[in-house]
Amino acid sequence: MATVAPAVTHAPPAQGLGGSPRAGWGLLALLLVTIVAALCAGRYALPPSALVDVLLADLGWPGIEAPDAAARIVHQVRLPRIALAAIVGAGLAISGAAMQSVFRNPLAEPQLLGVSSGAAFGGVLGMMLSAHPAAIVLGAFAFGLGSLALVFWLAGGRGGMSTSIVLVLAGLVVGAVFAAGVSLVKLVADPQNQLPAMVFWLMGSLASADAAKLWIAAPVILPSLYLVYRLRFALLALSLGDEDARSLGVPVGRTRALALAAVGLITAASVAVCGIVGWVGLVVPHLVRLALGAGHRMFLVNVTLAGAIYLIVVDTIARAATPVEIPLGVMTALLGAPMFAYLLRRLRAGGIER
Amino acid sequence: MTRLTPAARRRALAIGLPACAALAPLAGRAHAAAAARRITDQTGRTVELPPVVRRIVAITIPAASMILCVDGGAERLAGMNPASRDDLTAGLLGRMFPAAMRVPSDVASENFAPNVEALLAARPDLVVQWGDRGDAIVRPIAAAGLPVLTLRYGDSALAGDWLRLIGQALGKAERGDRLAREFDEALADIARQGRAVPDAGRPSAVYFQRLRSALVVAGQGTSMDSDIRRIGARNPAGTLPGFTPINVEQLMAWNPDILLLNNFEPGLTPAAVQADSRLASLRAVRERRVYAFPRGGFRWDPPSQESPLALRWLQGVCDPAGPRLDLRAALVDRYRDWYGHSLSEPEIDGILKIADNGGSHRYAEWFGARRG
Amino acid sequence: MSGPVLVADDIGHRFGAHTVLAGVRFSLDAASFCAILGPNGRGKSTLLKILAGVLAPAHGRVRCMQRIGWVPQAVQPSLPLSVIEMVLLGRAGQLPMFGAPSRDDARAAHAALARVEAGALAGRLFDSLSGGERQLVLMARALVGGARVLLLDEPAAALDWHNQAVILRLLSDLTREGLTIVMTTHAPQHALDFASHVLLMPQGAPPVFGPPDDVMTDAALSDLYRVPVRRVAQPGLPRGFTVVPMLAHPAHPHPSP
Numbered sequence: 001m002a003t004v005a006p007a008v009t010h011a012p013p014a015q016g017l018g019g020s021p022r023a024g025w026g027l028l029a030l031l032l033v034t035i036v037a038a039l040c041a042g043r044y045a046l047p048p049s050a051l052v053d054v055l056l057a058d059l060g061w062p063g064i065e066a067p068d069a070a071a072r073i074v075h076q077v078r079l080p081r082i083a084l085a086a087i088v089g090a091g092l093a094i095s096g097a098a099m100q101s102v103f104r105n106p107l108a109e110p111q112l113l114g115v116s117s118g119a120a121f122g123g124v125l126g127m128m129l130s131a132h133p134a135a136i137v138l139g140a141f142a143f144g145l146g147s148l149a150l151v152f153w154l155a156g157g158r159g160g161m162s163t164s165i166v167l168v169l170a171g172l173v174v175g176a177v178f179a180a181g182v183s184l185v186k187l188v189a190d191p192q193n194q195l196p197a198m199v200f201w202l203m204g205s206l207a208s209a210d211a212a213k214l215w216i217a218a219p220v221i222l223p224s225l226y227l228v229y230r231l232r233f234a235l236l237a238l239s240l241g242d243e244d245a246r247s248l249g250v251p252v253g254r255t256r257a258l259a260l261a262a263v264g265l266i267t268a269a270s271v272a273v274c275g276i277v278g279w280v281g282l283v284v285p286h287l288v289r290l291a292l293g294a295g296h297r298m299f300l301v302n303v304t305l306a307g308a309i310y311l312i313v314v315d316t317i318a319r320a321a322t323p324v325e326i327p328l329g330v331m332t333a334l335l336g337a338p339m340f341a342y343l344l345r346r347l348r349a350g351g352i353e354r
Numbered sequence: 355m356t357r358l359t360p361a362a363r364r365r366a367l368a369i370g371l372p373a374c375a376a377l378a379p380l381a382g383r384a385h386a387a388a389a390a391r392r393i394t395d396q397t398g399r400t401v402e403l404p405p406v407v408r409r410i411v412a413i414t415i416p417a418a419s420m421i422l423c424v425d426g427g428a429e430r431l432a433g434m435n436p437a438s439r440d441d442l443t444a445g446l447l448g449r450m451f452p453a454a455m456r457v458p459s460d461v462a463s464e465n466f467a468p469n470v471e472a473l474l475a476a477r478p479d480l481v482v483q484w485g486d487r488g489d490a491i492v493r494p495i496a497a498a499g500l501p502v503l504t505l506r507y508g509d510s511a512l513a514g515d516w517l518r519l520i521g522q523a524l525g526k527a528e529r530g531d532r533l534a535r536e537f538d539e540a541l542a543d544i545a546r547q548g549r550a551v552p553d554a555g556r557p558s559a560v561y562f563q564r565l566r567s568a569l570v571v572a573g574q575g576t577s578m579d580s581d582i583r584r585i586g587a588r589n590p591a592g593t594l595p596g597f598t599p600i601n602v603e604q605l606m607a608w609n610p611d612i613l614l615l616n617n618f619e620p621g622l623t624p625a626a627v628q629a630d631s632r633l634a635s636l637r638a639v640r641e642r643r644v645y646a647f648p649r650g651g652f653r654w655d656p657p658s659q660e661s662p663l664a665l666r667w668l669q670g671v672c673d674p675a676g677p678r679l680d681l682r683a684a685l686v687d688r689y690r691d692w693y694g695h696s697l698s699e700p701e702i703d704g705i706l707k708i709a710d711n712g713g714s715h716r717y718a719e720w721f722g723a724r725r726g
Numbered sequence: 727m728s729g730p731v732l733v734a735d736d737i738g739h740r741f742g743a744h745t746v747l748a749g750v751r752f753s754l755d756a757a758s759f760c761a762i763l764g765p766n767g768r769g770k771s772t773l774l775k776i777l778a779g780v781l782a783p784a785h786g787r788v789r790c791m792q793r794i795g796w797v798p799q800a801v802q803p804s805l806p807l808s809v810i811e812m813v814l815l816g817r818a819g820q821l822p823m824f825g826a827p828s829r830d831d832a833r834a835a836h837a838a839l840a841r842v843e844a845g846a847l848a849g850r851l852f853d854s855l856s857g858g859e860r861q862l863v864l865m866a867r868a869l870v871g872g873a874r875v876l877l878l879d880e881p882a883a884a885l886d887w888h889n890q891a892v893i894l895r896l897l898s899d900l901t902r903e904g905l906t907i908v909m910t911t912h913a914p915q916h917a918l919d920f921a922s923h924v925l926l927m928p929q930g931a932p933p934v935f936g937p938p939d940d941v942m943t944d945a946a947l948s949d950l951y952r953v954p955v956r957r958v959a960q961p962g963l964p965r966g967f968t969v970v971p972m973l974a975h976p977a978h979p980h981p982s983p
Contacts (some may be wrong), residue, residue, distance in 0.1 A: 020955060025623065037401040043601070043604040043606075043607045044605040044606045044607040045607065064838070064935045068635050069606065069635040072606075072631075072632065072634065072635045073603060073606065076631065076632050077601075077602050077603055077606075078603075082575075089452060097962020100804070101804075101805065103806065104804035106804070113617070122509070126867050127457045128566075131620055131621060133566075158589070190463055190464075191463075191464040192464065192618050193564075193618050193619060193620075196564065196570070197564065197567040197568065200567070200568050200599060201567070201568075205599075206567070207568060207599070207601045207602075208568065210569075210632075230824040230826075231823070231824060232826060233815075233818060233821065233825065233826045233827065234818065234824075235817045236805070236807070236811065236815065237815050239803075239804050239805045239807075240801055240803050240804075241796070241801075241802065243775070244798060244801060245818075246780050247778050247779070247796040247798070248815055248816065248818045248819055248867075248871070249818055249820070249871070250818045251818070251823060252821075254823065255377065255823060258823075268904075289806065294805055294806045294807075295808065295811070296811060297826070318616070318777070319601050320603075323591075323593070323594055323598075323600060323604050323845055324594060324598050324599065324600065325568075325569070325598075325599045325600050325601040325604070327599075
């Protein structure tokens with residue numbers, strides 16, 4: 001009878017199979033609370049009673065008259081902004097988690113693919129060539145997808161045997177080329193009008209969120225998000241390394257290609273509707289891992305919900321804390337970097353966290 | 355070579371030396387006079403000028419149009435800011451002074467950074483540059499051996515002094531001084547009237563440096579902020595630093611009485627603002643008190659030689675009773691003095707943007723052409 | 727099931743210009759225990775990867791009639807996996823690409839852990855385990871996928887004697903249940919005590935395959951390890967003897983190139 005060697009290490013017990021659904025329900029409740037709180041917050045003083053009136057009037061409650069200004073604030077300013085923040089936050093967070101699995105690196109985040117640089121280039125190019133606001137969105141999305149295709153082509157795989165390292169390098173190259181392109185466009189743009197607009201857009205902002213942008217972002221981001229969620233087990237295998245995953249029978253190339261395609265779509269759509277917002281994909285997965293554990297069954301769900309909450313909170317601060325509209329990308333960096341520094345210290349001190 | 359006999363040589367010296375001695379002081383004085391032209395510019399620098407400035411380069415805006423105004427033409431304008439060419443084409447100045455369109459505009463980039471080689475190629479006797487944006491845009495010009503006249507920005511009142519300085523530099527001190535005096539008096543008058551507005555009666559006005567791609571308003575330290583306060587109105591954005599982005603909510607929280615639109619954004623008209631559904635609940639939009647800044651010889655939003663008229667216009671749109679003088683008549687009078695040009699009625703309509711602003715609150719009544 | 731379950735057909739491989747394997751031929755029936763012996767750098771791990779299907783050989787082919795489970799020497803997960811998740815991953819091959827494990831899969835994982843007597847480790851973090859515990863978990867992972875052929879890369883390499891015993895006895899039990907085991911090892915004693923077949927991979931000579939009694943002669947082992955190797959009789963051992971390297975002995979009479 002073989003006996004098990006006595007445990008030499010005394011590490012704390014991890015989650016069993018994949019985290020309890022309780023954490024997921026908790027996050028969902030927190031998301032709803034955050035949405036309501038964000039609807040109440042803002043530079044325009046909206047009393048909660050007015051908010052209730054507006055919402056009841058929306059639901060068709062008889063006899064409720066919502067004041068015009070309040071209704072406009074809720075419908076045209078806050079609600080689209082909150083919804084877009086939720087969708088983009090969820091998408092970026094789950095993209096970060098996927099990247100960390102695919103590239104087996106806790107520092108991986110969506111910008112590594114070079115898609116955000118490509119989308120940025122498309123956006124400023126659209127801004128330079130046309131005054132129509134749709135030009136930015138279309139340009140960013142088109143070039144974002146184009147740079148994704150370029151990365152795949154460079155890395156030599158469409159489900160083939162492209163390795164992670166080659167993908168990272170391809171992403172770096174494509175990202176660098178398009179970043180140079182952005183600088184070039186900024187150089188030749190009209191400094192009085194176009195250049196300040198470009199600089200502002202590049203810093204990321206949800207200030208111009210509206211229903212149209214929701215209709216663009218949601219149909220791209222939500223299905224991609226779902227795709228990554230369905231790949232969760234295969235991605236877990238991928239995080240062990242190509243050889244190991246292959247030996248387990250996981251189609252490594254195809255899984256990686258699908259996951260990165262989803263990440264690319266999410267990134268391109270995000271940049272198209274709100275400029276460059278970084279640090280979400282990097283910080284949120286680690287925060288969730290730290291607080292709720294990494295069991296695969298619920299991890300990606302938790303990350304999605306946490307990402308939505310995170311970006312709603314950050315955007316609400318950006319639009320409500322001061323009279324000045326702080327660019328979203330600046331806020332996520334200001335909050336994300338110190339948070340990540342703290343996470344790094346916890347990682348170093350305690351080994352990989354529970 | 356003629357050979358002077360010793361006697362002739364002695365005679366030549368006898369006449370020549372005293373003559374030189376007699377003339378020496380005169381020559382000295384002339385030399386001193388050539389070096390004596392010095393003026394102190396707006397940052398306190400002493401600028402050494404040649405006796406006659408024949409070629410002047412204007413990197414600041416609106417120095418080029420000011421030179422056209424003071425000098426009566428473009429003959430001495432040797433270089434200008436690329437944005438000035440845009441101003442000339444879009445405004446009346448290009449039609450009033452067609453020669454100005456041929457002035458080279460490669461001497462600096464639009465952010466006022468000088469291109470030293472192009473500057474030297476223009477062979478200027480004087481270069482006009484901003485003095486309060488850092489030494490990096492001034493030093494290369496001085497290092498190339500060119501005299502630099504530096505100006506300060508931030509308040510329309512400073513523009514009066516620009517007229518004075520340019521007049522001195524061009525040897526037209528009398529005209530420059532007179533224009534500056536009239537400028538200062540007009541501004542002082544407006545300021546006095548502004549102070550007399552009772553606190554309760556001060557409307558709130560917000561100027562948008564950008565409106566379509568993002569909302570950027572003029573806050574503390576901008577000339578638009580000081581202009582709004584000078585005429586006796588309030589600027590809710592006055593607590594914010596410089597030109598700052600805000601979001602729609604903040605604008606709705608301020609709910610200003612009047613919205614002022616810039617001259618830079620293509621397609622920005624009161625009609626476009628009225629059609630924006632997010633702004634529809636603003637008081638200014640409901641009352642149609644949305645006005646686009648006029649564009650005369652020069653855009654009226656930033657400070658220029660036309661600021662007295664611009665401020666009268668601003669005073670007019672912000673006052674519920676309308677303008678205190680006949681702006682159209684004042685335009686005709688001033689343009690004759692400034693540019694030697696007789697304005698036609700359609701030209702005045704163009705300057706005041708009757709077409710774009712005509713739908714706004716009482717604009718046609720206040721600023722439209724009198725019939726009959 | 728009669729007949730061979732794992733056949734290696736003239737396998738060769740090279741990395742660039744450097745030939746790592748040449749002429750590897752063998753055939754294993756069910757319930758065999760094959761030990762692959764050879765010093766470092768002779769391509770043992772490479773051969774195992776080829777047998778597992780992870781690496782494509784430059785020459786020759788592998789035929790396997792049953793499901794293979796590969797147990798690598800070490801796994802470096804980049805994410806904090808729990809032990810039970812690691813075992814569950816063994817089912818990945820049976821799940822569609824978009825699938826996730828079901829309750830049945832979870833039950834099978836627990837059963838596999840229990841089979842290797844590591845059931846108590848289920849909730850632990852994989853990274854917090856000792857070397858021996860990790861080997862057990864990886865074996866459970868290979869078993870949960872229903873593998874009947876296990877390929878293990880130096881499973882006893884970094885373990886102390888007790889854990890070596892645990893692992894090797896477990897492998898022996900598995901062969902009695904009909905599984906086929908192929909493992910690489912540094913220690914000839916493992917082969918002598920447990921293996922039914924041995925594959926020697928000497929430098930510059932074709933590999934030799936056969937039962938340990940035939941293949942593991944003093945001369946062959948001395949050649950293999952380039953150190954004199956002698957048998958030492960020891961009643962109580964399965965074959966009655968073990969082999970020891972004469973490390974302090976002066977230079978081997980047949981120096982290798």
